[in-house]
Amino acid sequence: MNAIETKKLTKSYGKSRGIMDIDLEVKEGEIFGFIGPNGAGKSTTIRTLLGLIHKDSGEAKIFGMDCEGEREKILKETGYLPSEVFYYENMKAIDLLRYSASFYKKDCSKKIKELADALGLDLNKKIEDMSLGNKKKVGIVQGLLHSPRLIILDEPTSGLDPLMQQTFFELIQEENKRGATVLFSSHILSEVQKICDRVAIIKDGRLIQTQKISELQDNSYKKITFHVKDNPLDEFQLKGATNIEIKGQTVRFIYRGDCNLLLEKINNYPLLNVDISEPSLEEIFMHYYSDKNK
Numbered sequence: 001m002n003a004i005e006t007k008k009l010t011k012s013y014g015k016s017r018g019i020m021d022i023d024l025e026v027k028e029g030e031i032f033g034f035i036g037p038n039g040a041g042k043s044t045t046i047r048t049l050l051g052l053i054h055k056d057s058g059e060a061k062i063f064g065m066d067c068e069g070e071r072e073k074i075l076k077e078t079g080y081l082p083s084e085v086f087y088y089e090n091m092k093a094i095d096l097l098r099y100s101a102s103f104y105k106k107d108c109s110k111k112i113k114e115l116a117d118a119l120g121l122d123l124n125k126k127i128e129d130m131s132l133g134n135k136k137k138v139g140i141v142q143g144l145l146h147s148p149r150l151i152i153l154d155e156p157t158s159g160l161d162p163l164m165q166q167t168f169f170e171l172i173q174e175e176n177k178r179g180a181t182v183l184f185s186s187h188i189l190s191e192v193q194k195i196c197d198r199v200a201i202i203k204d205g206r207l208i209q210t211q212k213i214s215e216l217q218d219n220s221y222k223k224i225t226f227h228v229k230d231n232p233l234d235e236f237q238l239k240g241a242t243n244i245e246i247k248g249q250t251v252r253f254i255y256r257g258d259c260n261l262l263l264e265k266i267n268n269y270p271l272l273n274v275d276i277s278e279p280s281l282e283e284i285f286m287h288y289y290s291d292k293n294k
């Protein structure tokens with residue numbers, strides 16, 4: 001069974017674009033990355049899945065249950081860390097977490113303590129006396145305290161220092177080993193790359209690609225840089241070339257296609273230097289975002 005499944009899921013905010021025709025399949029047990037730039041539609045998808053906002057059309061299911069009709073059951077099985085956490089400021093962390101735990105009708109005190117210890121969180125502090133990072137930690141404990149079957153993380157690392165991010169990734173990996181499925185939304189590819197098996201890329205409200213992280217680094221993409229002698233270039237075009245940047249006598253682009261055609265094309269120029277290398281994941285990612293891939 002898929003942990004998450006959406007079919008043509010669509011939500012618009014009046015004139016403002018939300019998400020369109022999102023087909024998403026997250027398998028039970030995987031750590032799935034959901035990546036896209038600010039405003040791409042990640043939070044809208046997540047909020048629709050959690051029944052926090054109503055879809056306009058399409059289907060959304062979690063563990064086969066309808067996200068609107070069976071919301072109560074879904075929430076019991078799901079842990080959610082929103083991108084921004086808001087709390088009653090004058091509550092102590094422990095009181096807030098006990099209150100959250102009461103919703104699940106099971107004893108979560110051992111798990112709360114374990115998570116707080118791992119994150120170095122003082123549970124007896126009032127929320128109003130906490131830094132942004134510590135408030136985020138409260139959110140993490142709140143999302144994981146009931147050992148959910150599905151964990152949905154929306155930009156979870158903002159506000160955490162690099163060491164704490166590492167601890168957080170380890171916690172998530174442990175939860176995954178325990179059997180939890182994880183949906184990890186982020187605009188930072190390098191962090192998604194660290195722990196995810198597959199990734200879906202969303203842009204302008206539409207899913208443009210779902211791939212294994214290992215396939216994203218598929219060596220069929222090349223990064224090409226060449227420098228010409230004498231006169232600067234003002235134009236370069238080649239089928240399969242994207243993210244073309246021309247600066248004076250230097251041309252850079254990402255290429256996927258027949259290498260004979262590439263060399264034939266470059267050979268037309270009075271060359272000073274040519275460099276063909278593996279693009280970084282970040283550069284491949286930019287390739288998906290480029291206008292030519294709309």
Ligand SMILES: Nc1ncnc2c1ncn2[C@@H]1O[C@H](COP(=O)(O)OP(=O)(O)OP(=O)(O)O)[C@@H](O)[C@H]1O
Nearest residue numbers: 013016017018036037038039040041042043044045
């Ligand atoms: N409450 C709202 N009212 C109107 N438009 C909205 C609302 N929430 C989101 N949008 C619009 O929907 C689109 C998708 O936004 P969303 O917050 O889902 O993106 P995101 O990928 O989560 O971005 P970010 O990383 O910035 O949170 C954007 O164009 C945004 O302006």
